[in-house]
Amino acid sequence: MEGRETERKAELEKMLQDTEPKPKTTIVWGTGLVLLVLPFIISAPLATEILIWGIFGLGFNLLLGYTGVLSFGHAAYFGLGAYSCGLALRYWQASIWTGLLLGIVSSMILACFIGALAIRKRGVYFAMISLAFGQMLYFLALSPLKQITRGEDGLTHIPMLQILSISLNRPRPLYYFVMVITVLMLYLTWRILQSPFGKLLQAFRENEERAKACGFNTTRVKFLSLVLSALYGGLAGALNTIYLGYVPLSTLFWLTSGTMVMMTILGGKGTFLGPLIGAGVFLFLQNTISLLTPRWELFVGAIFVFIILLFPAGIMGTLRDKYTSYRMVKLKKQIESSGDSI
């Protein structure tokens, strides 16, 4: 009996192994390589922007692509993170880490408020309410709180920073600083997706009703997801402040939220690298079209409409779907050829 037991356990162990997905080494190294050489291919500032929006997108994608909740007011977190960091750096002579931390924490607290009020709402309803809150913050920063935020002028005179005695006001060092943080966030996101919570998110997106029937408190899931995405938003905002050296009012503007939505959909919601790819393609398009005409929004908007109609899964999403069908065909052939052995 004992021998059979251990044999059985070993069999099950092996089965568990083959169900566990592993990151493909080529993709990991490939991404790493691209990140390292990016500032040499395109300008360092553009590359830094791509990474900042990429971080913002990683969090946004957790909410939209995995949990299935659309927030049209995510600029609120980005902007609040940017302003908190900016204020801390300017008035309290805070260190860079304090600035980042403050950006993250303030955004997460805001998410708790908005989540408490609105997270139970249906998808499209929540999307618009979150936009309304974003707008509220924008108009608050524009006028009533002008003393603090300096309104339309934005928050300026943010001191230059140093990491390990390397000044961050030169483009390349700044880029690599942001890159290190990006890599950290990518790893964090991977761990989250592999965790029980991450798996729950994926099931949730597939079939919320069934997840509820299994016993999961769906409101709590959505709430946590929102707060988590605000973490990324706040961090991205704070990084944006460090990158720009000032905080423009536009960080709270609805177009910032909208841009995030477009980037995520373009890259492919619900895919791991989608947000980064989306940020890259979007900013690249925006830059290139701006060279020809200031009316880049027309083209970007039209392209977005086109994508929604024909390729709603985005770049990585469409690729993934193709890969999935390919893999299923392979699996079927495997089962058929191996008969009924396990």
Add this chain to the structure above:
Amino acid sequence: MFLKTEKVSKYFGGLKAVDQVDFNLKKGQLKSIIGPNGAGKTTLFNLIAGVYLPTHGKVFFKERDITRFPLHQVSHLGITKTYQITHIFPSLTVFENIRIAAQSRETSFNFWKTTYSLREVNQRALNILEQVELIEKRNWFAATLSHGERRYLEIGIALATQPEVLLLDEPTAGMSCAETNLCAELIQKLNQEIQLSVVLVEHDMSVVMGISEEILVLNEGRALAEGTPQQVSDNEEVQRVYLGEG
């Protein structure tokens, strides 16, 4: 009484989907609910499981009033339902479908551990996969399963939540004769081997008559008759309304 409803009713505007039904289930019992389409069977399930709030009446589980408890809470108490139309997680693998249900009994708000370190959960999932005979297809995407296999997956997902009462909504719907028999055997095995109380909604009379200890007949939202399979099939009113047609 393990699970019971007391004059439970659900009205949708003027439509009385369920009207003052008393339902009783003893621990370890396998009971079926039958009735023509629209008799209110699925609605009764939904009332017990917490999907709907009753218009009148109460639901009791282990002497506790669970009338107002929502779906996810009822699930944690030990009552799990399956769906009439298959309601699985299509883009996840078969293994993942069951594993996620098994995970519901642990806390899921854990961001850091990898799921594969939750040994117990994973073992349980694999065991259930074996029980519903889907172990070979564990890496397949659920969307690619055949209809019968999906119904089994449906049962597997429910089992993974470690229920004390299983509400099965037409599990053999759409299955072939052979598949139906196997499914009936599985249900009976579950009831007897692990003392799982089962409430079964079914249209296939051979299954109902074959494995049920007791049957409740519903018609137009009201209870028509109740008793052993023999008593029910002998009941004249039931014959007239339901069995008499076939």
Add this chain to the structure above:
Amino acid sequence: MFFDVPWNVVVLQLFFGLALGSIFVLLASGLSIIYGLLDVVNFAHGTFAMLGAYAVFLAVSLSGSFGVGILSAVVIVGLVGGLTEYLLLKPLYGKDPLLPLLLTFGLSIAIPDLIKIIFGLIGKPVNYPQAFSGATILGPLILPNYRLFIIFFTLAIMISLWLFLKKSDLGMILRASTRDSGMVQILGVNVSRIWTIGFAIGIGLAALGGAISAPMMAATPDMGVDMTMVAFVVTVVGGLGSLGGAIVGGLFIGVVVAITSFIAGEYATVSMYFCMAIILLIRPRGLFGEIGRE
């Protein structure tokens, strides 16, 4: 603070609030119809209102008549709306419910830029129609005629709309389609066409709101999003899918914004979002809304 202000100023502010609110009512009722009928939140609602404003500008420059201007604005933009639904939104029905919202969002980004190319960046002013310039004097109250016009005109439109929905055949079909399109289809109605018509009507109302506000606010390319937001806030406050809610909500928000801009100007826009937040807290379904639609 209130007691320092002479009562006629307060009444005047209320009056301005009603006029502003009337425009909100037009916008919100259109949005509500579209949402109630199609389950689509039209992010480009304000954009169509903006098109209405530009249409009136064009029509008035060409014909010199404000009446022709408004009529053509509603008809032309309404048709554009119907076309949009037919070509762009219909393919998305039955898929992810977020897709129509996202598509209209894309439109709200692209169309203003198109307007900027055609009409330039600076807003186009529209003159007050001769008939409604000047003011009516009621004792110490000086009420601008155009705003009187807005209030009564909106009232007339709302009554016509109510009559249309309640009494006419098409109106009844529209109302029935919101609840149970399945049933209506069985009765032989071409639901697809109903949806297009319903959308066009909603857009027509938006265009009307934009057209009427043009003399007050000028037609600017970027006025769209703010109008969409107002329409949405009013809908949340009044209750989704309720026309009565759109009316009460619109007037209420209009008055709140007018009074706030008088007392503490910089909080004017914030005040309406604040109202929305309060409603979400104490009565999430809105003043006249039904549970479950949200």
